[in-house]
Amino acid sequence: MSRSDETETAGALNAKALDEEGSAGKGLSKPALALWVLAVVVTLDLATKWWIVNNMSYHETVSVIGDFVRLTYTHNPGAAFGINIGEHSRIFFLVLSIVALGVLTAIYRSTPATDRLRLLAVALVGSGAVGNIIDRLRYERGVVDFLDVGIGSHRWWVFNVADSGSERRRVLKPAFQKSSPSRSKSRTPGSTVTWRSASTSAEVEPPRSSPRASSR
Numbered sequence: 752m753s754r755s756d757e758t759e760t761a762g763a764l765n766a767k768a769l770d771e772e773g774s775a776g777k778g779l780s781k782p783a784l785a786l787w788v789l790a791v792v793v794t795l796d797l798a799t800k801w802w803i804v805n806n807m808s809y810h811e812t813v814s815v816i817g818d819f820v821r822l823t824y825t826h827n828p829g830a831a832f833g834i835n836i837g838e839h840s841r842i843f844f845l846v847l848s849i850v851a852l853g854v855l856t857a858i859y860r861s862t863p864a865t866d867r868l869r870l871l872a873v874a875l876v877g878s879g880a881v882g883n884i885i886d887r888l889r890y891e892r893g894v895v896d897f898l899d900v901g902i903g904s905h906r907w908w909v910f911n912v913a914d915s916g917s918e919r920r921r922v923l924k925p926a927f928q929k930s931s932p933s934r935s936k937s938r939t940p941g942s943t944v945t946w947r948s949a950s951t952s953a954e955v956e957p958p959r960s961s962p963r964a965s966s967r
Contacts, residue, residue, distance in 0.1 A: 882913030
């Protein structure tokens, strides 16, 4: 393949990548998608917690769907699933949540606009983190929890809307695996090697062997 053919191949691949970015832009843009999910989940989380705090007594339980779904007003100074490390749980998990939010921001920035599923997963987990960070800052008792699901004495840990947003990552976990940085290489003799990852797409010309090395 001649040098001009290699240049044309690289140009065609770049044009295809631009077309994919353009098609993704026909819907919500990358920042718009993340902000929309963040706004919806955090607003719903804060609104439901406000209603619980102002309309229920601490540790009060109200049946919604029999005994299966109940509202139980409580506070959790620790993390999800009842994880608690003692009197410093609130501050420890506040710092941990802020660090996690920074990591999620880095993941968001490295995610291409075309990977909508991964963006959605990151936005949902980030929304959950933001909602619970707000609670840990304004309540000394910790995060407000109220969703109580189970049968009889066999019940799930009490949680909230922010937690349910974070747990969507389990449903969308394949998006993280599918979009994790990986390299795929296609090569024919004398052609350009194409390296692709979740965050970048570039064409790299393979190193050329010197005449001396080829003759050996």
